[in-house]
Amino acid sequence: MEVESAVPISPLPTRNENPATILCHQCGAPIDGTTAVNSLCQDCFKLSSDISDGIPREATLHMCRDCDRWLSPPSQWVSASLESRELLALCLRKLRGLDKKRIIDASFIWTEPHSRRVKVKITIQSEVAQGTILQQTFEVEYVVAHYQCPDCAKSYTHNIWRANVQVRQKVPHKRTFLYLEQVILKYGAHKDTINIKEVDSGIDFFFAQRNQAEKFVDFLSSVAPVRVKKSQTLISMNVHTSAKSYKFSFSVELIPICKDDLVALPLKMAQQAGSIAPLTICYRIGTAVNLIDPNTLQTADITTPLYWRTPFASLADVRELTEFVVMDIEPTGQSKGRFVLADAKVRRATDFGANDDEYTTRTHLGALLHPGDSALGYHLSGTNFNNPEFEAIEENKKHAAQLPDIVLVRKVYPRQRKKNKGRNWKLRRMDRQRAEEEAKSGRGRQNNQDKEETDYEMFLRDVEEDEEMRQGIDLYRASQRQQQQQRQSNQPERMEGVETDPGAAGTGEDQQEDDLENEDEGEDEGEDEDDEGLEIPMDQLQEDFEDMEIAE
Numbered sequence: 396m397e398v399e400s401a402v403p404i405s406p407l408p409t410r411n412e413n414p415a416t417i418l419c420h421q422c423g424a425p426i427d428g429t430t431a432v433n434s435l436c437q438d439c440f441k442l443s444s445d446i447s448d449g450i451p452r453e454a455t456l457h458m459c460r461d462c463d464r465w466l467s468p469p470s471q472w473v474s475a476s477l478e479s480r481e482l483l484a485l486c487l488r489k490l491r492g493l494d495k496k497r498i499i500d501a502s503f504i505w506t507e508p509h510s511r512r513v514k515v516k517i518t519i520q521s522e523v524a525q526g527t528i529l530q531q532t533f534e535v536e537y538v539v540a541h542y543q544c545p546d547c548a549k550s551y552t553h554n555i556w557r558a559n560v561q562v563r564q565k566v567p568h569k570r571t572f573l574y575l576e577q578v579i580l581k582y583g584a585h586k587d588t589i590n591i592k593e594v595d596s597g598i599d600f601f602f603a604q605r606n607q608a609e610k611f612v613d614f615l616s617s618v619a620p621v622r623v624k625k626s627q628t629l630i631s632m633n634v635h636t637s638a639k640s641y642k643f644s645f646s647v648e649l650i651p652i653c654k655d656d657l658v659a660l661p662l663k664m665a666q667q668a669g670s671i672a673p674l675t676i677c678y679r680i681g682t683a684v685n686l687i688d689p690n691t692l693q694t695a696d697i698t699t700p701l702y703w704r705t706p707f708a709s710l711a712d713v714r715e716l717t718e719f720v721v722m723d724i725e726p727t728g729q730s731k732g733r734f735v736l737a738d739a740k741v742r743r744a745t746d747f748g749a750n751d752d753e754y755t756t757r758t759h760l761g762a763l764l765h766p767g768d769s770a771l772g773y774h775l776s777g778t779n780f781n782n783p784e785f786e787a788i789e790e791n792k793k794h795a796a797q798l799p800d801i802v803l804v805r806k807v808y809p810r811q812r813k814k815n816k817g818r819n820w821k822l823r824r825m826d827r828q829r830a831e832e833e834a835k836s837g838r839g840r841q842n843n844q845d846k847e848e849t850d851y852e853m854f855l856r857d858v859e860e861d862e863e864m865r866q867g868i869d870l871y872r873a874s875q876r877q878q879q880q881q882r883q884s885n886q887p888e889r890m891e892g893v894e895t896d897p898g899a900a901g902t903g904e905d906q907q908e909d910d911l912e913n914e915d916e917g918e919d920e921g922e923d924e925d926d927e928g929l930e931i932p933m934d935q936l937q938e939d940f941e942d943m944e945i946a947e
Contacts, residue, residue: 558608564649577868591827656709737761
């Protein structure tokens, strides 16, 4: 068998598709004269042609340092963070002539944050001849210039507002406003305000836009029983186009009933609210007025429309509370939620050593009161009320026979330890300014300041005692320095140059020993019961990041 030897196959001759016909007139490289542009090679053509001609290499970006927004010409202000897509689009729009080129790529080049410089690397393409497309990359440097936007300029100018919300309540204290302030801070409903002004009977909120004020009014209507009235004032009008400019005012009136108030309901309204006894106590204010009958634990909710159809005032407020001492208490076995019905025998704290008057009453505080405790309540016997609803109750034989002598409202917690120990929590406050008519000096200003401090302290005690109230607000942990300041403010100051009368107050050592004995007694008696009930658990407190300091 014959085997044929392998025959080598030679490759086919390659054909030069672009033969060199001429030389580049700058570098002398051989090129194809039929495709070369201006008789130049590719390298020389790139060096001699600039498709980015006419595009500036430097530009200016205007930024408002108050709101961190950037100016998008001609008059629009946009929010954008550094090295974001929004800021990159703004930088590209700032360059003239770039819209005639094709953008292939654009990216930021890192710069120092404090240098006030922004660098962008841009890659573009453009057709320089028929069938010839050139691609080029270049850098543009932007200088950040600070410029105040019109919205921030208005916020620093007096009386430049478009809408205001006037929140009012006709009560002698501001505990309701203090609670409403905490609710507003929790949900951030005041973030659009340009100014907050505190007046004698309420607070005014000023807004730059009408829709912002309407949004704030809707928020108030969702958290408190209010009545809203709207008015508008014409500022200017264009006679040619009939365009008008208005200022809008929203009057928000809170129901003049607060927590722990004694309420005498109209007989017809009491019948409509589930036939509840007309003499009740307000134990909570939410979107409606929540009332409870201390004799039967029956509750009723007075909605906002129902109240304003037949408005009424409270029979007595917290200023008329009297301190009583519980001599004996016996639960009846009936309870409803956190309320327990009990029969109690009490005496006025001022009657000890004067008389032996003792009163028997029925109370809803059976779960809190024990023999020897103190409680605050309303003393109805021998008190004259100028109230038409209460007069109607007295004229009614059925309800007049059920009127109690004493109505207990709340328990009094001893606070011996609080004097020497600052609170481990705190609250935030809104930045607001005083009205011009209230910024007075002298005795009137001092009286207003003392009254505000008293209302604020009463509100803090309400927060400590009412766990349900704490669920609707934010509490923050107090630092060691703030607790020390509270302890120093609670301690009495000794004035230099003033001597103490030993006959009137005793010696300093004797007085100190008496204070220590009273403090020890208070700790022994109420340490396990009273103080622990007033101590807010740490898991209910939040960290206040605004007051945190970085140690070097």
